[in-house]
Amino acid sequence: MEDRxxxxxxxxxxxxxxxxxxxxxxxxxxxxxxxxxxxxxxxxAGGIVRCLVKGAxxxxxxxxxxxxxxxxxxxxxxxxxxxxxxxxxxALAPAQVVEARHEGQMKRDFRGVPLDxxxxxxxxxxxxVLAHSPQIASSSVRYTxxxxxxxxxxxxxxxxxxxxxxxxxxxxxxARKNGDIQQAFESLGxxxxxxxxxGKEEEARKxxxxxxxxxxxxxxxxxxxxxxxxxxxxxxxxxxAFGHICEADFLLKNEPMRRVMxxxxxxxxxxxxxxxxxxxxxxRGNTPYDDEGVPWQRAHLIKNGVLTGLMHSRATAHKMNAVxxxxxxxxxxxxxxxxxxxxxxxxxxxxxxxxxxxxIERGLYACAAFGGQTEFEQFTFSAAYGHEIVDxxxxxxxxxxxxxxxxxxxxxxxxxxxxxxxxEGSSGGCGKGGQWPxxxxxxxxxxxxxxxxxxxx
Amino acid sequence: xxxxxxxxxxxxxxxxxxxxxxGISVSFNGGEIETxxxxxxxxxxxxxxxxxKLGFASTAGGSDEALLESALVAASHGDPAPFPFTGRNxxxxxxxxxxxxxxxxxxxxxIGWGEEAIQQIRDEFPELxxxxxxxxxxxxxxxxxxxxxxxxxxxxxxxxxxxxxxxxKGDIWSVYASAAVRRAEDLDRDHLVGDxxxxxxxxxxxxxxxxxxxxxxxLPTGVPVLLLPLMVGFSGMSVFLGTSPLKGRLGETAFxxxxxxxxxxxxxxxPRSRSFDDEGVPTDRLPLVxxxxxxxxxxxxxxxxxxxxxxxxxxxKGSPLGGGGFRVPPGPASRNIVVSPGAGSxxxxxxxxxxxxxxxxxxGLGQGNVQSGAFSNNVGTGFAVKDGKVVGxxxxxxxxxxxxxxLKDGIQAIGxxxxxxxGGLALPPILAEKxxxxxx
Numbered sequence: 001m002e003d004r005x006x007x008x009x010x011x012x013x014x015x016x017x018x019x020x021x022x023x024x025x026x027x028x029x030x031x032x033x034x035x036x037x038x039x040x041x042x043x044x045a046g047g048i049v050r051c052l053v054k055g056a057x058x059x060x061x062x063x064x065x066x067x068x069x070x071x072x073x074x075x076x077x078x079x080x081x082x083x084x085x086x087x088x089x090x091a092l093a094p095a096q097v098v099e100a101r102h103e104g105q106m107k108r109d110f111r112g113v114p115l116d117x118x119x120x121x122x123x124x125x126x127x128x129v130l131a132h133s134p135q136i137a138s139s140s141v142r143y144t145x146x147x148x149x150x151x152x153x154x155x156x157x158x159x160x161x162x163x164x165x166x167x168x169x170x171x172x173x174x175a176r177k178n179g180d181i182q183q184a185f186e187s188l189g190x191x192x193x194x195x196x197x198x199g200k201e202e203e204a205r206k207x208x209x210x211x212x213x214x215x216x217x218x219x220x221x222x223x224x225x226x227x228x229x230x231x232x233x234x235x236x237x238x239x240x241a242f243g244h245i246c247e248a249d250f251l252l253k254n255e256p257m258r259r260v261m262x263x264x265x266x267x268x269x270x271x272x273x274x275x276x277x278x279x280x281x282x283x284r285g286n287t288p289y290d291d292e293g294v295p296w297q298r299a300h301l302i303k304n305g306v307l308t309g310l311m312h313s314r315a316t317a318h319k320m321n322a323v324x325x326x327x328x329x330x331x332x333x334x335x336x337x338x339x340x341x342x343x344x345x346x347x348x349x350x351x352x353x354x355x356x357x358x359x360i361e362r363g364l365y366a367c368a369a370f371g372g373q374t375e376f377e378q379f380t381f382s383a384a385y386g387h388e389i390v391d392x393x394x395x396x397x398x399x400x401x402x403x404x405x406x407x408x409x410x411x412x413x414x415x416x417x418x419x420x421x422x423x424e425g426s427s428g429g430c431g432k433g434g435q436w437p438x439x440x441x442x443x444x445x446x447x448x449x450x451x452x453x454x455x456x457x
Numbered sequence: 458x459x460x461x462x463x464x465x466x467x468x469x470x471x472x473x474x475x476x477x478x479x480g481i482s483v484s485f486n487g488g489e490i491e492t493x494x495x496x497x498x499x500x501x502x503x504x505x506x507x508x509x510k511l512g513f514a515s516t517a518g519g520s521d522e523a524l525l526e527s528a529l530v531a532a533s534h535g536d537p538a539p540f541p542f543t544g545r546n547x548x549x550x551x552x553x554x555x556x557x558x559x560x561x562x563x564x565x566x567x568i569g570w571g572e573e574a575i576q577q578i579r580d581e582f583p584e585l586x587x588x589x590x591x592x593x594x595x596x597x598x599x600x601x602x603x604x605x606x607x608x609x610x611x612x613x614x615x616x617x618x619x620x621x622x623x624x625x626k627g628d629i630w631s632v633y634a635s636a637a638v639r640r641a642e643d644l645d646r647d648h649l650v651g652d653x654x655x656x657x658x659x660x661x662x663x664x665x666x667x668x669x670x671x672x673x674x675x676l677p678t679g680v681p682v683l684l685l686p687l688m689v690g691f692s693g694m695s696v697f698l699g700t701s702p703l704k705g706r707l708g709e710t711a712f713x714x715x716x717x718x719x720x721x722x723x724x725x726x727x728p729r730s731r732s733f734d735d736e737g738v739p740t741d742r743l744p745l746v747x748x749x750x751x752x753x754x755x756x757x758x759x760x761x762x763x764x765x766x767x768x769x770x771x772x773x774k775g776s777p778l779g780g781g782g783f784r785v786p787p788g789p790a791s792r793n794i795v796v797s798p799g800a801g802s803x804x805x806x807x808x809x810x811x812x813x814x815x816x817x818x819x820x821g822l823g824q825g826n827v828q829s830g831a832f833s834n835n836v837g838t839g840f841a842v843k844d845g846k847v848v849g850x851x852x853x854x855x856x857x858x859x860x861x862x863x864l865k866d867g868i869q870a871i872g873x874x875x876x877x878x879x880g881g882l883a884l885p886p887i888l889a890e891k892x893x894x895x896x897x
Binding site: 032033035036037038039040041042043044045046056057058059060061062063064065067074075078079081082085086087088090114115116119137138174176179180181182183219222223224249252253254256257259260334336370371372373374375376377378379380381382399400402404405406408436451453454455456457 | 481483486487488489490491492493494495496497498499500512513514515516517518519523524527530531534535536539564565568572584586622624625626627629630631694698699700702763779784786788820821822823824825826828829831833834835837852853855856857858893895896897
């Protein structure tokens, strides 16, 4: 396939051509309560061609490798058709021509682990959850792994072959008392081997106990609070609320938004530092080379409270006179690369948790994330659970904690940044532009924010 | 020899799902075309029962041998198959789901439609950033089993979405409208743009949201906040697992008597209509709620077998809210969810409100404890009403409540005009109380 790819892009008549062929080997085990809902392993392959003609993109997605030369023509034709309608042509920032091969490291390669052993691992966690308490009504345990092998060539001469491992574990518990149903989960994901999801019995017990505890937790009272976010939730916060607006593709043809996101603008308190890192050993967001063949860089988004960088593809880097950061990622061969996050985190500060709680008369300690969504400056994310804070002390558990706000105000409202730190890939993934679930990692210390709106009755 | 026959040499029974998706799409960025694309994707999934145990595997671009081998390996470590594959179907009436003219819509036409919509919005709101995406295509889907099922169907699709963003320092907001149809003539582009323009006009001013528990008018695009918990609760698998609050309550009046909900797989050219589900079971109309009374749950083969009932033809790869494709095994999911309309237009419903909140869309749909019915969402697109008039849009506002409570005791009125949203939900506006609203 390497030769076919190199030849196809070299022969193209488009201004720029790239082709990517992927083979993904996957397995998946899923239990719900006492049912084995999924047990599978398999392999799939497919490709995508992307051509630039006079400032417009054409793409063609296919599954039959013999179609490759025809798909280059098709993508060229589509790009040419679109280019007739373009007033503000797309162009690419220069990128170093690379010839590279990279394989992610695994201590215990999951491709060599029998499907049966994967099943037994998931089954054991599932049994722990179900046996934890009579109030546990159901459970859901899911193990997945995938080895994504991509080969990439472009018409500038870049050629990259990569093997990226991905392993995830999700353990969820559902507790029921009378009509009330509560759920809790633990979710892990790594660019690593099978060993990383072994020995997680404690996580299974934690999920089960939390689901039971939530049955007696009160729904949070809606209002405005000073909130201490735990590292899990603070990580999701920085991803959702701030990370997405630093993805330069949505600034590409958006002059007013480019003015809002001008580098050098103060965005937060001086102690705030935010990074999107393309490579940290074993982390799920790792992108050694992105899907434009650009090697990873660390993007410093906020330094000492000031906006210092954005995440770029080659097209956005050209538009904004920046350097491509290696953030052009595609979730699979069915999609073209768009600007995405990798391992995104708030750097640790100096405060201890006790110091952060001091002086809060009535606040919330919001922990772990169900998920989040952002729409420009508006963001929302839901905590898996929370605790009241009364006079600086963490009090009883509360549930249904959903926070919302305006990112620009909220970053200014950060009061303290903890001296701890946790970087975590979940078993889910990030969604954008129909591409989901993309493996990403989020991280943070504890973070205290004032004046956060919390929904509730 | 075909794969099902080959599989049955090594296994007791087999089921092959195949799909071939062919189509084109265009996407606009900042008011002009950025990308035109095509796809031709063939995906397959094979389930086998071997040694009495069930195995599943899927592939794109892979060989018959590899697919069969993967499915057999899965079966060797699997559990006993809780159900048999679908047999020869009775005579079913094919549902019209293919408009051959859709495949003739060219890239130029899609680009033209996108440009036209963008122009219409810019004519009135020149300062906005407008984006759009359109796609069309055909999916050929087939399900064959060794028990004799052999279904094939070509389904067309055509979709369009447009968003408009207003960006000012300290105030950024956006609105969105979309449509997904099977038949070219059902794509009402003027209506789509009209919907967007109405939101933009309503939102010219920023106003304070009414707080406490004001009446909340959910537009069709906002109603999924209330419906999503039900889509989980009516799943036969949730019922089997005991995670549905509706379990054991068939025949009970669990909702307002004005509420009727049908899961309909056979609406001609309905966005999720089909003659057979992804397990080869014929589809049909399934009343879920009639006049407030719980009528049925929906089942795929597995959930049906576990609860000792019959599949309702709801074995689907993916729900209206996404997911799916050939990679995932089927599970119980809705086809077209239709909520019976009541009376009155949106304008009339607004006119009758002294003070209230209109919810056109939320952020964070589905986050939180969906099974319990609890919702708590940021009002992504919402408007305040005073003395029968929309006075402006709201910001930093959250709604919260429990969908089961609201749909039982909180419905004030159901509007007269249902609209297709999220490609598979036909929903009228619902005016509700028992929703709490907080704001910063």
